[in-house]
Amino acid sequence: MRIKKEYLALLVVFGTVFIIRLFFTQQGxxxxxxxxxxxxxKLRKDYIRRMCDIEKKALSAQKPxxxxxxxxxxxxxxxxxxxxxxxxxxxxxxxxxxxVLKKGKPYDDPASIDPINVHRISKLQYLTQFNSTERKNRLxxxxxxxxxxxxxxxxxxxxxxxxxxNQKNEYFYRKYGRIMMKLYGNQQNPPQTMKEAEALGLxxxxxxxxQYLVDPQTEKKEPFExxxxxxxxxxxxxxxxxxxxxxxxxxxxxxxxxxKHFKLENDIKFPSPFKNMTTSNLAxxxxxxxxxxxxxxxxxxxxxxxxxxxxxxxxxxxxx
Ligand SMILES: *[C@@H]1O[C@H](CO)[C@@H](O)[C@H](O)[C@H]1NC(C)=O
Ligand SMILES: *[C@@H]1O[C@H](CO)[C@@H](O)[C@H](O)[C@H]1NC(C)=O
Ligand SMILES: *[C@@H]1O[C@H](CO)[C@@H](O)[C@H](O)[C@H]1NC(C)=O
Numbered sequence: 001m002r003i004k005k006e007y008l009a010l011l012v013v014f015g016t017v018f019i020i021r022l023f024f025t026q027q028g029x030x031x032x033x034x035x036x037x038x039x040x041x042k043l044r045k046d047y048i049r050r051m052c053d054i055e056k057k058a059l060s061a062q063k064p065x066x067x068x069x070x071x072x073x074x075x076x077x078x079x080x081x082x083x084x085x086x087x088x089x090x091x092x093x094x095x096x097x098x099x100v101l102k103k104g105k106p107y108d109d110p111a112s113i114d115p116i117n118v119h120r121i122s123k124l125q126y127l128t129q130f131n132s133t134e135r136k137n138r139l140x141x142x143x144x145x146x147x148x149x150x151x152x153x154x155x156x157x158x159x160x161x162x163x164x165x166n167q168k169n170e171y172f173y174r175k176y177g178r179i180m181m182k183l184y185g186n187q188q189n190p191p192q193t194m195k196e197a198e199a200l201g202l203x204x205x206x207x208x209x210x211q212y213l214v215d216p217q218t219e220k221k222e223p224f225e226x227x228x229x230x231x232x233x234x235x236x237x238x239x240x241x242x243x244x245x246x247x248x249x250x251x252x253x254x255x256x257x258x259x260k261h262f263k264l265e266n267d268i269k270f271p272s273p274f275k276n277m278t279t280s281n282l283a284x285x286x287x288x289x290x291x292x293x294x295x296x297x298x299x300x301x302x303x304x305x306x307x308x309x310x311x312x313x314x315x316x317x318x319x320x
Pocket of ligand 1: 131134
């Protein structure tokens, strides 16, 4: 009986200590988490500044030059936000957010907005619609953000969304796909439509897509199409000092932090991304069919994206 009582007392003491410790640890964790995220932003921004400096020469040597550097900047006047969008990096979902902000209060749920709708230029306000004085003021005073992603994973995502069969992709098939098949797929006369090509099992492969990207002729006249153009050549992070740089790999946390920064966390819920998102685990599988030499050329073309945004060189893919 006595033993039992002492045992019980001991249990109470230990239990109390445990609960107190739990309380402090949890407080500690949430404080650290809050600090960690802003610290993470500071790290990313400091890092990019440093890399911009180191890579100054490589950046200015790039050709062909981008003529309209503000094409990808969406402006929200009421909230004073500028979002530089990069295709294949949560861009439909951020455009949906920008769209509901433009419509104003009470805010619609971004998930309820048809993503096709927000890609129409007329639905949002772009920095190109302002004159140079207005542009400068906005770039100076508004909060600017962008989202980036592992560059190779982004390319796989671009290929999957534009060159696998889909009725919406006829344009990409006719304008780019047929050229890839002619030049790298050994087909003198590829089918006229994507539908026919699909029926014959003749769509351009990922290997063909990479061959197209690494061919020096491809960018002779025009820069890459934005879905596969380097991210730094869409959002110019060495010319424009961003307040927030999000990563697709930590999209959920970064979106939450950014909405909190705008004090919109109670009004706007960031739509959950597609279930079938391309991940870096899949990269190895996609690149299996691409010769080592082309992988290395591809890395050279996208190297600045890897470096500026702090993505690790994919050694497994490049070192044979
Ligand atoms: C730009 O637009 C503003 C507002 O419409 C106007 O007041 C200003 O004169 C314009 N500036 C230039 C340089 O055209
Ligand atoms: C932005 O800031 C500049 C300089 O501080 C100021 O002259 C300008 O009026 C501001 N523009 C807007 C749109 O707030
Ligand atoms: C996800 O993608 C794979 C391969 O592209 C496909 O086979 C599968 O059906 C997709 N799943 C969903 C839920 O869309």
